[in-house]
Amino acid sequence: MEELKRRILNDAIVQEGGIIQVDMFLNHYLDISLLESMGAALAKRFRGSGITKVLTVETSGIPLACFAARSAGVDAVFARRFQTGYMDRAVYSSEIHSFTVDKAYTLRVAENCLSDHDKVLIVDDILASGQAILGLLEIVAKAGAEVAGIGVAIEKEMRDGGALLRRMGLRVEALATVERVEEGRIYLK
Amino acid sequence: MEELKRRILNDAIVQEGGIIQVDMFLNHYLDISLLESMGAALAKRFRGSGITKVLTVETSGIPLACFAARSAGVDAVFARRFQTGYMDRAVYSSEIHSFTVDKAYTLRVAENCLSDHDKVLIVDDILASGQAILGLLEIVAKAGAEVAGIGVAIEKEMRDGGALLRRMGLRVEALATVERVEEGRIYLK
Numbered sequence: 001m002e003e004l005k006r007r008i009l010n011d012a013i014v015q016e017g018g019i020i021q022v023d024m025f026l027n028h029y030l031d032i033s034l035l036e037s038m039g040a041a042l043a044k045r046f047r048g049s050g051i052t053k054v055l056t057v058e059t060s061g062i063p064l065a066c067f068a069a070r071s072a073g074v075d076a077v078f079a080r081r082f083q084t085g086y087m088d089r090a091v092y093s094s095e096i097h098s099f100t101v102d103k104a105y106t107l108r109v110a111e112n113c114l115s116d117h118d119k120v121l122i123v124d125d126i127l128a129s130g131q132a133i134l135g136l137l138e139i140v141a142k143a144g145a146e147v148a149g150i151g152v153a154i155e156k157e158m159r160d161g162g163a164l165l166r167r168m169g170l171r172v173e174a175l176a177t178v179e180r181v182e183e184g185r186i187y188l189k
Numbered sequence: 190m191e192e193l194k195r196r197i198l199n200d201a202i203v204q205e206g207g208i209i210q211v212d213m214f215l216n217h218y219l220d221i222s223l224l225e226s227m228g229a230a231l232a233k234r235f236r237g238s239g240i241t242k243v244l245t246v247e248t249s250g251i252p253l254a255c256f257a258a259r260s261a262g263v264d265a266v267f268a269r270r271f272q273t274g275y276m277d278r279a280v281y282s283s284e285i286h287s288f289t290v291d292k293a294y295t296l297r298v299a300e301n302c303l304s305d306h307d308k309v310l311i312v313d314d315i316l317a318s319g320q321a322i323l324g325l326l327e328i329v330a331k332a333g334a335e336v337a338g339i340g341v342a343i344e345k346e347m348r349d350g351g352a353l354l355r356r357m358g359l360r361v362e363a364l365a366t367v368e369r370v371e372e373g374r375i376y377l378k
Contacts, residue, residue: 077217
């Protein structure tokens with residue numbers, strides 16, 4: 001997606017450890033018109049695959065998931081990652097490890113948010129190690145639902161998440177792919 | 190807003206301490222069509238007030254903020270509440286206390302996300318004690334920006350947040366107002 005690629009090259013900041021910071025348009029400041037186009041682009045790529053729900057994880061995946069769901073004409077669910085005292089009900093859960101902050105999290109989705117009739121599009125902002133998405137896949141499996149595929153704004157190809165998910169036979173669509181980061185410069189595919 | 194009121198009466202769950210759980214449509218499971226209508230309703234109430242930006246706080250305010258911003262034709266920003274290792278830049282911050290989880294948080298907004306030309310609509314899912322919104326007001330003030338008003342999905346009138354904000358001269362718009370909760374039953378205004 002050209003507009004997204006342009007924004008990455010113009011505005012993204014490369015941090016220590018090759019972390020790509022896109023919070024000036026994607027996950028802190030929200031460029032709503034760009035997010036809407038991105039959501040529509042993801043929905044278009046998965047058109048005809050019978051999606052009934054979009055699933056993401058708090059926090060950064062939520063805006064894109066909202067607009068992808070809107071374009072696909074379905075509802076969305078975000079897995080809870082932080083304890084806020086609300087999730088006392090029966091949940092599907094999965095333990096994941098975030099490499100970004102070197103911390104373990106439990107993802108939780110209330111059982112009545114997903115059914116075994118659902119066909120789920122998993123959405124996130126950035127695909128790197130794929131840990132969050134593996135956690136969401138476990139939750140979808142526990143619910144007996146089907147995965148239609150995975151749609152992300154940015155895939156970091158130099159990390160192994162995308163390759164791993166594709167080897168599992170999953171369809172992974174990225175709106176922009178970072179091939180490598182060298183000396184603070186981002187090279188897109 | 191009638192559709193929201195109906196959903197509250199049908200689907201909301203009252204928890205211990207009078208906490209109203211609306212995560213089957215508003216802040217876990219996301220009823221996208223309802224959220225879109227709610228965002229449009231908030232934008233309509235503040236039409237003509239010159240809003241340039243919508244500001245919310247992670248996590249639960251983000252979906253409504255996205256759709257309110259879209260309807261108002263402006264961008265959005267969500268204040269970071271959880272440490273995720275990304276916010277190394279210059280930030281406006283505010284310390285708040287969450288009564289829901291009895292915990293202190295620091296809200297952070299990168300300085301380049303708000304300017305002194307901005308007229309800000311603050312959006313959140315639920316207004317109870319108003320702590321999160323007071324924190325956002327402090328951040329808007331630190332940025333030298335102006336507050337157009339506060340728009341929430343649900344105001345809990347039996348808590349003092351709404352009254353406090355109105356006494357400060359702020360315009361507060363709620364799409365549904367809970368008058369009281371008695372024996373696990375919700376009474377709307």
